[in-house]
Amino acid sequence: MTAAVPVSDIDVYSDDVLDDPxxxxxxxxxxxxxxxxxxxxxxxxxxxxxxxxxxxxxxxxSSAAGVGVSDEMNAMQTGTVLASDDPQHAELRAVLSEKLAPRALTALRSAIAEQADALVADVVARGSIDGVTDLAARLPTDVVADLIGLPREGREVLLPGADAMFASFGPLDERLRNRMPEVTAYLEFMSAMTDRAKLAPGSWGAAILDAVDEGRLAPGSAVPLMTAYLVASMDTTVHSLGNFLRLLAENQDLWQALKADPGLVGPAFEENLRLDSPAQGFTRVTTREVDVDGVVIPEGSRVLVSFASANRDERHYPDPDRFDVHRNPVDHLAFGYGVHGCAGQGLARIEARALVGSLLRRAERIEPAGEPTRHLNPAVRGLGHLPLTLVPAKEA
Ligand code: HEM
Incomplete structure (x- = not known):
């Protein structure tokens, strides 16, 4: 039976809701x-x-008309891997599928562990740090920029540019307009990456240019594809790590449990993703009238599909607002689901395990050293700053 349409005046993009959705x-x-x-x-x-x-x-x-909320911004996204439907989407996704396959990721594991360990050794030696800017934001940026094969010089535009591009999934408002210079700086840096000489041999970027040379990818799609992987890999992973560090600092029982059994790092990371999902939700457009459990959405409607809400649904997860290290929510939707499910989830997990594994070895404790601040972005949820004190492990 068709139910009356539920209507709500909640504005999911208001500051209050973004602060605590x-x-x-x-x-x-x-x-x-x-x-x-x-x-x-x-x-x-x-x-x-x-x-x-x-x-x-x-x-x-459908994702083909963009996955954000503003018509203007959606028009600019169409035809990217995120904002396309099969078969075009499958063709775009195939270009880097080998690079992200389990065998390729296994080969990356030890290099990422080394990179994470060097970073952690540095911050533990400093003692007082900002868990976001000094730690969570550094590993994903370095790892993915290296994998894409980008030059070192000029990389400082990447993270602010990616964050601003994420903001463009939200409403086209004053806040987004103010961020356009960051998008421009980012796009200027990336537009030079059609020059193979700028990219490391064997990198993801080089593989994308190979696909152009072999006729598997239109020349105009090369930079957007690099951008799709770069943008998707940064804020999301940064916020997942920032949120995880906060949990570890504020919950000594959890820290001690992971120290006693580092095998729990993986399940704890999944629970952290479930509880505070970095990618809150993207939109789709209905290609036909569709009945969602009794409520009919007309054809051509834009629909916000909320990963973050699904992950807190009491109909699915008992006591969903509680962090439970033993819950191991393998079916959470923080990486999405289906054909657009996250292409980089294996990499994100490797980064998280490497970073937290190294912290557990090198630090006796991590402690809060002040109030964290929230970074408001309509599409990704995370912290702007996280003051921490790191107490070195005796044997480190
Ligand atoms: C904790 C970290 C991450 C989270 C929470 C996350 C979340 C997501 C989500 C929810 C989607 C689905 C979008 C949709 O359905 O419209 C997605 C797609 C995607 N992610 Fe991630 N992601 C993370 C890390 C990464 C990394 C490290 C990479 C790159 C190496 C990456 C690359 C992508 C790409 C390319 C897509 C688009 C896939 C498609 O449309 O087929 N992500 N991600």
């Missing part, structure tokens, strides 16, 4: 399986089972 998500889940958000002329799907079903049905919930 979880009460709003609960209200949306309670309002119905699909809810019309009157303030944004947007639908939202917020319950776990409906989010997963929508992500699994890319033919109905």
């Amino acid at each position: 979880y009460p709003a998500y609960r209200a949306l889940r309670d309002a119905g399986p699909a809810v019309y958000l009157s303030s944004r002329s947007l639908w939202a799907i917020a319950r776990y089972s409906d989010v997963r079903k929508a992500l699994a049905d890319a033919a109905t919930f």
Whole structure:
């Protein structure tokens, strides 16, 4: 039976909601399986089972008209790996699939562990650090810029540019307009990467140019594809690590449990992703009228599919607002699901395990050294600053 359309005036892009979205998500889940958000002329799907079903049905919930919320910004994204449907999407994704396959990732593991260990040795020696800017933000930027094969010089534009590009999935407002210089600086840096001489041999960037030479990729798609992987890999991973460091600093029982059993780092990272998902949600456009558990969304509607709300759904996870190191939520949706499911999730896990594994060896404890501050971005959730004290391990 078709239910009346639930309508909500919650603005998921207001500062209050971005600061703490979880009460709003609960209200949306309670309002119905699909809810019309009157303030944004947007639908939202917020319950776990409906989010997963929508992500699994890319033919109905299309990414081809962009996955953000503003028409202007969506128009600029179309045709990228994130904002396309199969078969175009599959062709774009195939270009780097070998580079991210399990065998390729295994080969990267020890180099990333070394990179993480050098970084951790440095911050532990300093003692007082900002867990975001000195630690969480550094590893993902270095790792992916190296993998894409980018020159070292000029990399400082990458992280602010990627964060601003993430912001462009939200409304086209004053805050986003103010960030355009960062996007421009980023695009200027990246536009030079069609020159093979700038890219490291054997890198992801070189593989993308190979695909152009072999006719598997249109020349105009080379830089957007590098950008898609670069942008997708930075803030998301940075925030997952920042959130994880905060949990470890504020929860000594957890820190001690991981020290006693480093095998728990993996499950703890997954639970951290479930509890505070860096990618909060992306949109889709319906290609037909669709019945979401009794609520009918018309054809051509833009729909916010909320990974972060799904991961807190009490219908799926008992006591969902509690961090439980033993929950091991292998079915969380923080990396999305279906054909657009995160291409870099294996890499993100390697980075997290390397960084936290090294911290557990080199630090006796990590402690909060002040109030963390939140970085407001409409598409990714994380901290701006995280003051920490690192107490060196006796044997390190
Ligand atoms: C903790 C870190 C990460 C999180 C939480 C995350 C989250 C996500 C999510 C939710 C999606 C799905 C988007 C959608 O359905 O529209 C996605 C897609 C994607 N991610 Fe990640 N990601 C992370 C790290 C990475 C890394 C390290 C890379 C690159 C090496 C990466 C590359 C991509 C790409 C290329 C896509 C687009 C896939 C497609 O559209 O087929 N991500 N990611």
